Every structure is written in structure tokens, then in C-alpha cells.
Amino acid sequence: MEQRAGSPQLLRRINDRAALLALLDRGPLTRLELESQIGLSKPATADLLLRLEESGHVQRAGFREGGKGPRAQLWAVNGALAHVAAVDLTPRLLDIAVSDIRGEIVAEYRYRPDVEADLGVEDLRRAVSAAAGEVGLGVEQLHRVVVGLPGSVDKRTGHLRFAPHLSAWQGFDVLDRLSGALGTSVAVAVENDVNLVALDEMAVGRAVGVDDFVLLWIGRGIGAAVVSEGRLLRGASGGAGEIDWMPCPQPGVTGAQRVGDVLGTRAVTALAREHGLAADDLDKLLAQDLGPDRDARAAFLRELARRVALAVAGVVSVVDPELVVLTGDVGRAGGGALCDLVVEELGQLVLPRPAILPSLVTGNPVRSGALRLALAGARDEVFAIPS
Template identity: 50%
Template sequence: MRAGSPRMLREINDRAAIEVLLREGPLTRAELELAIGLSKPATAQLITRLEQDNLVIKAGVRGGGRGPRAQLWAANGSLAFVAAVDLTPHLADFVVADVAGIVLAEYRTPLPVHEGADVVGTFGEALEHVARQAGLTRTQLAHVVIGAQGAFDPRTGLLSSAPHIPGWLGFDVPQRLSDDLGVDVLIENDVNLVAVEEMSVGQAQDVDDFVMVWLSEGVGGAVVIGRRLLRGATGGGGEIDWMRVPDPATVDTGDVWPEAGARFGNLVDSPALCRLAAAHGVEAETAWDAVAKTEPDHPFRHDLARRVAGGIANLVAVADPQLVLLCGDTSRAGGENLAALVQEKLHDLVLPRTPVGCASVQGNAVRAGALQSALATAREDVFGVVTPTLLGSRRPAVGEPLGKNPEALPNTRSAPSPTE
């Protein structure tokens, strides 16, 4: 197609309008006109065209003022439906939404994760339950994204570094789930999904390169370079738990570390930090309790910051990110004070003056990130709208139609994307 042709310009404008409606929600014609910079007649023609293609629908009216009420337009959310799941050893947290991002149902339930359990069958039953709550069947879900505590190898479909969910190990997880449940399933590391959510609505919206460190019961990380998650050759990108680092603590915790150094995860997971707190005279059952019990300048917090900075220094020295974000229960308990302490100790170890902050996303950020990922894939399939910061996006070819046949979505597995 010749560059600048009317058809190409229409496609560009149509995609721009859909992107605005997905991001902002229902808008009037005048608001949409202002957002995409078209004339009044061109915007009216665009809306008519998108309505005829069933890509936008009327969404009520906006009142106010003395004049007539203005018609609202919205992206047609009924063209596809997605599900997202935060899978932990204790609980599985499900959500179902339409392609416009409207949440239709939520469901939390414990699922068996022990070795030998029918993890696929019980997961399918839970997925069917939440789909029914949303007024759907399971096979009407176009995409399902699961966040799990472990590393996922895209070459084999295997989870690793996940001894806490042994029933999910040893088989091609997305392939088995997709085949047995009749839906398109992707599984992703939980901290990677937190990074996705932070890129979408949090502190990293305008950041190209950043590192995220999860401090809670265990330890995890995510590395984003050029707005893309760094997965690595085997899916282990960001698995900082196994890094070998020296222990810089100023007190004796009774731990004996190998000559090569301690595992970073063994220094900053909750049990290790409870021992560190006890060595400072602070008794606590969890790391976040220990942080909450101490004042901002307590020696325990300084030793905690030294340990965290020792691991982060390795990432900063290699990736030179614009930002480091701390997340998880321990980080949340310490807040900006802990982030500032980590930044101070980090700057003693590396040349870059990388700022350290706290992740801003509230609630279940793993599930939220999984939902963002599922929506990104569905929106590309339905609307041709690419969200390059999220998982599973594929850049459409020039001239590719804006919408695809939604009836073909539920049982269609998309080709691997460049991000995978």
C-alpha cells in the first residue's frame, strides 16, 4: 500500500481512536475529536465507520449544563473476554474481564498444588466457576494469563524454581492447560507481571529501563530493558534469588555462608531477615513485622538496606537502569524510608546514581499485571491495537485490518511474540 494513502490514514486514525477509548473509557464525539486531533466531520465519519464494524458502541449519554446531553461512545467490550490468575501455594485469585477492561467477576479459592494433585482439573473447575459468574462459559475466554512464583521456560513450557507448587512441575504447563481446557493459556513469573502493571499504571509508565525487586516471604526480580521484559534464554531473567553475594550485616546472625558467598535469597527472604532482626534485639514473626516494629534509622533497617543493595548492585552494574523499584510485603512495610536507605547503600557500591523507589500499584499487582497482559493480547487480536510494553504483543503489518473475527479467538493459540 502506498504510504499516506487514504486507507492507511483511516486505519491509523481508527487505531488511535480505539486506543483512546480503551485508555480513557467512554467519550463523547467532541472529547474524542480533541483527543485524536481530527476535525468534527472526520471524527463523525470515524465513529460511524467503527460502529458499523461493531468495534465501538453507544454507551449512554453525558449530562450536565443546559444544552442537550451528549452521546457517549466506548470500545465494544463484548468482542472478547479474558481471565487472569494469581497462583500461589495458598490461594488462587481469579478475575474475568471483557476486552475493554471491565471486570465481570472475581473469585478466590485454595487449589491443590502438592505433587500428584490434579492441578489441571481443579484449575479448570475454578476457571469454569468464575467464567459462569461472569455469564460466560470457559471456552468463551480468549486468553488466560497465570502469574506464578517461579521461572517459566518458553522453550519447554516448564516451570522451575518453584518447589512451593510441586504439582505444577514437570510438564508443559501452557500447552497442557490450553489443550485440556480449550482456552489459550500463558503462564508468567509473578514479579514480571508486577513490572507489567507498574509500566501500565505505576511509577514506571515513562521509564524505558528499570529493575524491580520483590521482598516478601521469598525474593524475586524483574528486569525491563527498552520497555521489554528481559526473560533470558531459559526464562530465568530476573531470577535474582540465586545470585551469590557477601553478607554486609554488622551483627552475627549465626548463619554460616559458603566461601562463594550467600544466596541473595537466603539473605533477604523473611526467615533470614527475622534472624537479622533478632540479632539486633527485635523479635518478629515476619520480615515486614520486623520492619514495622523499628524506627526509620534503626540499625536493623540499615543492615537490611545493606543486604538489599548488595544484590541490586549486580543488576545496576550490568543493566544501568533508570530506576530501581522495591515491591512486596517487606518493601511496603519500609516504604520510602527503606527505599532511601537502599539507595544510599547502593550508591556506596556502584558508579551510577540510580534512584530507588517503591512500587506504587496497590492491591493484587500480580493479578492486575496478568490482566493487563491478557488484555494486551486480546486487544491486538480484536482491534489491532498494539501495546508494546506488555506481554504477548505483536506489531501488526501495514494494511492489516483493524478488527479480526472474534468468533475465532477462544480456541486459537497465537504465535509466539518477539517478547517471548
């Protein structure tokens, strides 16, 4: 039967969804706390909680301690309503997290084969199956799987692009092959790894509340993510932000050069050695004042900042962001000192003057961003309001 706008059934579903989202956002709440969050009366909130408990959407979660009077019952979303998996895929490693719908990680699994071979679809299926199996789930019981990888899927063909280093993933419709491997009951998405880092930065990092920013990943691989009006820009073929091949000519250097030639880990290591610095540990080199090598380090950082600024200039002159976040092995290690130098160098190249700051995100931001994307999709489906 079609539900008319304002019908009691539809209003109940709207209120149910509001309550579930509040419980997800705020954690376990008492009835009184939930009542203040969603604006219902005491009887209506009590009725809602009983209805959601009967349907299995919420469960009792202990008591609120420490207040005056009797202890208050806490309510929480039932995490077992759905489970999702997030995968960080690189040529030699799979890093997987399985989460319940509340966002609590219930299993983690890292898969690195003994043999030197690129990881393919079957490897991913086995690894996801092993991760889910740690909490007694089969792959088919996962609601959604999001795979982050260093490349982009062309939405027109389904083929992976900008990822010659992932040879086992070339020449076929990636989503179709993954759906066949994981099961048609499992929703599958594939996203560029740097885009996922940007999602994590928007949630818990420098870009919280920032609608227009660029995230630049510098280190093992080079990439960028562009967020405009709060939305990721992906481009016609999924290649927005693939700046590795963007021309980046260096003054006084002959021959064609691209961003990847001058900002990759090998290039930064070589630059350090040109300045007489030991480059075995880039984190230490970029983060510390090296005493007698202070002048050499300053010269090295200035040249590195010039290279970063040339890469940034080509992006910010087009999209005019409020903020540029530097991340990746080199970007994070350079910290505020590198960012300050990039601001100076950029001011001589382009008119936009974005803030340039190092990332605050720790851990594995690719996997974390994939988990956020997986949870958002699962929650939209599980808590959907029927039309």
C-alpha cells in the same frame, strides 16, 4: 483482495482502530471529543461512529451532562467484544479476575482447596471456569488467559523452571497442557509473577515513563524484574531476574550464602529477633517508630539495608538502571526509610547511582499485571488492521 497502501478500506480501518484505542484510553467520549483525539472531520467522525455501532464495536453510553446547550451523546467501546482472565497462581491459592475488553473487571474468584495439596492444571481449569461462569461465560468464550506464577517457562522446552515449590507443574510443556485444559480456542500465556508486577509498576507506579529500571521483590519469595529500553528482559531460558540463588556473602558469616538465605521472610524475621525486636508483624516493625526500641530498630534496618544493597549491587552493576523499585511484603513495608539506607550502602559497593524507591502499587500487582498483558494481547487481535 489485497489492500493497497492508502486505499479507502485500509484508511477506514486505521481510523477505526485509532478511534477504538482512544475510547479505551479516555473512556466514553462525545463525537466532538473523539474528533479532537483522532483528527478527523466532523462528517468523517460521525460516519466512523455509525459504522462502528453497526459492527458492534462501539455502543451509546449515556450523555455528557453539565455543559452548555443540549446534552452530548457519549460513545464507548462495547466491552462484550471479548473477555480475558488473569490468574495469580501460588502453590495453595488461585486468585482470578475476568475482565471485558475495556478492562472492567466483571468477576473475581479465589480458589483455595481444603486439602494440603499443590494446585495443578485441573484445579486451574476448574477455577477459571467458575470465574467465567459468574458472568455467564464458558471457558471457551474467553479470548485470552494469562497465568502469573513464581517461576519461568523455558521457551525452548515449554517446561517450568526455577519453581521447585510448584511440584504439580513439573515435567511437561506447560502451555501445551494449559491449552488442552482450557480449549484450543483460548490463547494462553504464562509469565513470571515478578515480571507482571513490573508491568503494573510501569503502568501506574514508580516506573511510569522510566525505560530502564529494576524491580526487586523481597518477602515471601525473592525475585527481580529487569526492564531495559522499555522491554522486559527474560533471558535464554526465562531465568532473567531469578536472583534467589545469586551468591550474596555476608561479612563475618562463614559458608555459602545466597540472596534467598538473607532476604527471605524467615531470614528477616530472624534478623529482627537478633536485635531484640518482636518480629510477629513485619509490616508494623518496618513501618513504625518503636519508641524505646528506636535504636534497636535503626540497627536492624541498617543491617537489612546492607543485605538489600548487596543483592541490588549484583544487578545494577551490570544493567545500570535509572531506578530500583523495592516491593514485596518486606520491600513495601520498609518504605522510604529502608530505601534511603539502601542508597547509602549501595554507594559503597558499586559505581551506578540509581534512585531507589518503594513501590506505589497496591492490591494484587501480579494479577493486575497479568490482566494488563491479557488485555494488550486481546486488543491487538480484536482491533487488528488486516494486511
